[in-house]
């Protein structure tokens with residue numbers, strides 16, 4: 001019915017009062033891919049992620065798994081496998097690592113132990129720190145924890161809003177090492193990124209957003225060779 005398209009935005013527009021944040025966005029995410037939305041500060045990346053997750057009113061259409069996002073409750077989106085890791089991470093600061101992970105198992109209690117093992121395999125550091133309070137973890141460790149907690153929900157579509165922001169290169173590598181095992185599980189990833197190099201190296205498909213509009217879309221391999229992208233986002 002959805003023909004391999006897990007997410008589809010058509011003529012999508014979003015504004016905050018008088019401020020227009022997304023204008024006439026058309027964008028498809030296919031099952032099993034990593035699709036990345038890149039663009040500068042204020043381009044509308046977070047707005048897109050928030051809208052997909054059902055947090056903002058919109059004009060036009062956005063369907064997840066064939067159903068209009070505005071027509072279903074946000075909790076239903078989660079039950080249907082849409083898991084959103086926000087830029088703010090939203091951890092429970094006074095709970096330890098493992099408690100945070102267990103709380104991510106909202107839709108997947110039956111496979112909780114198995115998922116916990118998967119997360120600890122992907123991020124051994126989380127297992128080492130399982131008893132440490134989230135608030136005392138470094139920024140990079142907290143990002144791993146947020147991603148790990150998202151994985152505990154057994155996502156179909158995992159939305160990651162700027163997971164690499166403010167992180168050191170070694171930690172960014174730890175995050176990207178997780179993509180292969182995540183894809184092997186059949187998860188689709190929607191990644192927003194200011195770090196164009198990271199997105200081009202790890203995503204299958206790239207959508208460049210500027211001033212709320214998609215100005216270029218294509219396979220990452222093609223986009224790497226695009227003159228405009230190279231000059232503007234990869235430093236020539």
Ligand code: ATP
Pocket residue numbers: 016019020021039040041042043044045046047048194
């Ligand atoms: P960044 O990388 O800096 O997070 P972004 O690409 O995620 O940027 P958004 O946060 O989606 O961009 O912002 C898009 C536009 O919408 C910006 O002009 C921003 O100022 C505006 N905006 C975002 N949130 C609000 C809000 N709650 N109220 C009013 N304007 C907002």
